[in-house]
Amino acid sequence: MHRRFIVPSALAATLVLAIPASAATGTVGAPGIGDPYYPASGNGGYDVSHYDLRLKYQPATDLLEGTATILATTTQELTRFNLDFGLAVSEVRVNGKKAAFAKSGDQELEITPADRLTKGKDVSVVVRYAGKPSELKINGWTAWARTPDGGVAAQEPESAVWWYPSNDHPLDKATYDISVSVPDGTQAISNGVLVSQSSKLGWTRFNWRSDKPQATYLSTLAVGKFDITTDKTADGLPVLNAYSKDLGPNAGAARASIERTTEVAEWLTEVFGPYPFNALGGYVPNVTSGFALETQTRPFYSPRQFANGANVSVVVHEIAHQWYGNSVSVDGWKDIWINEGFARYSQWLWSEKEGEGTAQELADYVYAQHPADDPFWKVKPGDPGPDKQFDIAVYDRGALALQALRNEVGDETFFALLKGWPTEKAHSNATVGDFLRYAERVSGKPLATLFDTWLYQPKRPAVPAAASAGIAKNALSSRAAVEPERPA
Ligand code: ARG
Numbered sequence: 001m002h003r004r005f006i007v008p009s010a011l012a013a014t015l016v017l018a019i020p021a022s023a024a025t026g027t028v029g030a031p032g033i034g035d036p037y038y039p040a041s042g043n044g045g046y047d048v049s050h051y052d053l054r055l056k057y058q059p060a061t062d063l064l065e066g067t068a069t070i071l072a073t074t075t076q077e078l079t080r081f082n083l084d085f086g087l088a089v090s091e092v093r094v095n096g097k098k099a100a101f102a103k104s105g106d107q108e109l110e111i112t113p114a115d116r117l118t119k120g121k122d123v124s125v126v127v128r129y130a131g132k133p134s135e136l137k138i139n140g141w142t143a144w145a146r147t148p149d150g151g152v153a154a155q156e157p158e159s160a161v162w163w164y165p166s167n168d169h170p171l172d173k174a175t176y177d178i179s180v181s182v183p184d185g186t187q188a189i190s191n192g193v194l195v196s197q198s199s200k201l202g203w204t205r206f207n208w209r210s211d212k213p214q215a216t217y218l219s220t221l222a223v224g225k226f227d228i229t230t231d232k233t234a235d236g237l238p239v240l241n242a243y244s245k246d247l248g249p250n251a252g253a254a255r256a257s258i259e260r261t262t263e264v265a266e267w268l269t270e271v272f273g274p275y276p277f278n279a280l281g282g283y284v285p286n287v288t289s290g291f292a293l294e295t296q297t298r299p300f301y302s303p304r305q306f307a308n309g310a311n312v313s314v315v316v317h318e319i320a321h322q323w324y325g326n327s328v329s330v331d332g333w334k335d336i337w338i339n340e341g342f343a344r345y346s347q348w349l350w351s352e353k354e355g356e357g358t359a360q361e362l363a364d365y366v367y368a369q370h371p372a373d374d375p376f377w378k379v380k381p382g383d384p385g386p387d388k389q390f391d392i393a394v395y396d397r398g399a400l401a402l403q404a405l406r407n408e409v410g411d412e413t414f415f416a417l418l419k420g421w422p423t424e425k426a427h428s429n430a431t432v433g434d435f436l437r438y439a440e441r442v443s444g445k446p447l448a449t450l451f452d453t454w455l456y457q458p459k460r461p462a463v464p465a466a467a468s469a470g471i472a473k474n475a476l477s478s479r480a481a482v483e484p485e486r487p488a
Pocket residue numbers: 155156291292293294317343390
């Protein structure tokens with residue numbers, strides 16, 4: 001499902017040069033969705049509504065075999081279209097009929113259906129494939145992390161090309177059924193609800209369902225030997241957490257953090273409004289990387305996140321993304337502040353609630369930590385460029401911008417914005433500019449200068465967030481706004 005469809009003229013021009021005859025007739029789907037940061041990401045000409053993945057994974061060899069059935073609607077007449085995918089394909093069918101296909105580069109699969117597809121047509125695409133995701137290198141790199149007992153797909157801005165064919169851009173969100181067969185004694189963890197699992201002939205199949213729109217980079221798969229805890233929230237949502245049996249000294253701290261997911265989500269529901277999805281949880285595989293990722297309904301956490309003891313703050317960050325990033329998704333990757341600025345600010349609000357420093361105190365600290373000549377201030381959180389997309393400045397300058405906004409509009413309006421935006425924009429895409437216009441509408445104040453100062457200038461704002469608005473905030477009124485229903 002995508003709300004917008006943009007093919008910038010630069011990309012259109014490339015297309016004309018590369019494939020003049022077909023492009024001239026306008027019936028070849030573009031090889032990119034039109035994101036200037038990642039021109040090859042996503043594709044043009046169709047809109048996916050559902051992915052059904054039926055997979056089998058063998059940890060001993062890293063062999064992944066799969067059949068993907070993709071349901072889509074054409075947005076133009078098509079004689080050919082692309083999927084983003086890297087593994088070896090053995091057969092493609094479009095509406096049941098065998099289709100011609102060819103690999104183009106590392107991560108494009110070009111499909112020529114037997115029949116020309118008319119605009120607005122429902123299409124089913126079946127892709128059969130097999131390969132070893134750890135051996136698929138794109139620019140010398142693989143997003144698939146092999147572990148001692150399995151493997152993990154969890155990366156941003158892309159991981160799907162290593163394990164299933166897709167329209168790999170957040171603009172085209174879809175629902176998912178992910179069914180994975182693994183050797184008995186091993187588990188397969190994915191997004192949403194574990195609908196069923198069954199075992200036969202030495203293999204156990206896990207059937208996962210994610211029934212709300214989900215961006216490709218937020219889909220995840222982890223195979224390995226896990227300890228699994230399950231529960232239900234007060235609202236009846238299923239909670240499932242999975243911990244590798246191989247976490248060593250970090251095992252206790254990981255559980256002490258992730259078992260608080262329900263509590264964190266309950267608090268964030270007070271701040272942001274209704275939880276947008278059908279399940280909750282988190283998982284910690286035995287990877288060596290250090291990051292975490294807000295994979296939909298079930299964030300991925302590296303064991304190293306828990307190396308110093310419990311880290312509830314990272315849980316707050318990844319669960320906050322379920323609203324900010326996963327339900328309201330970036331329109332293009334330049335809009336990463338829509339995700340990371342708010343997720344970081346949520347950690348500051350948690351700190352404020354826990355009495356470990358108010359958001360204002362943390363904002364003042366961050367501002368003071370970075371002298372004016374620090375490269376930190378060169379990164380523009382509102383348009384950082386692909387190389388700086390996950391720079392610490394996107395997170396911390398991003399949160400500073402929200403503190404500046406809070407001081408400008410006051411707590412009442414600020415918290416109304418924090419709750420109103422994910423409610424009004426649930427399950428859609430948005431730009432930074434969309435948020436600016438929303439904040440101006442709700443607050444009744446012109447905010448373009450404030451946004452420009454804090455999000456778009458490659459230099460340190462002249463005065464810290466509080467002083468810029470000339471409003472002295474006190475911690476008590478902030479606390480009241482963050483947790484209105486709780487006793488002091
Ligand atoms: N969105 C992730 C987070 O919130 C960042 C992932 C960055 N990717 C990486 N490989 N470090 O923390």
